[in-house]
Amino acid sequence: MDSVPAAKKVKSEIIKASKKLNLYPEKYQLDEYYPNNPVNIGRFFRWSYRIIYQVNDETIDILITEFLLFHYVYWGRSADYHFD
Numbered sequence: 001m002d003s004v005p006a007a008k009k010v011k012s013e014i015i016k017a018s019k020k021l022n023l024y025p026e027k028y029q030l031d032e033y034y035p036n037n038p039v040n041i042g043r044f045f046r047w048s049y050r051i052i053y054q055v056n057d058e059t060i061d062i063l064i065t066e067f068l069l070f071h072y073v074y075w076g077r078s079a080d081y082h083f084d
Contacts, residue, residue: 014046018053018062025055 021027031043031052040055041063052064 010047010049014049014051014065017044017046018051021053021055021060025053025060 025042028042028044030037030039031041034041034043034052041052042055043050043052045051045068048068050064050066050068051062052066054061054063
């Protein structure tokens with residue numbers, strides 16, 4: 001898939017998922033990595049993106065959209081190197 005259409009699809013899916021927060025903001029788990037989480041900051045993932053949001057009385061704010069690089073380890077070996 002070409003990178004421009006792929007990027008547009010990712011953007012579209014993140015926006016769709018974000019809009020659904022209005023219906024059920026507690027759907028996703030709290031973000032335990034957010035510093036001093038006041039118990040109203042959640043997160044969800046779309047592909048390699050983590051979206052962190054805050055639920056307020058009147059609004060839901062997207063705080064961070066972050067690209068994550070995952071490093072998968074299989075049976076003590078990674079894709080790039082071996083563990084000794």
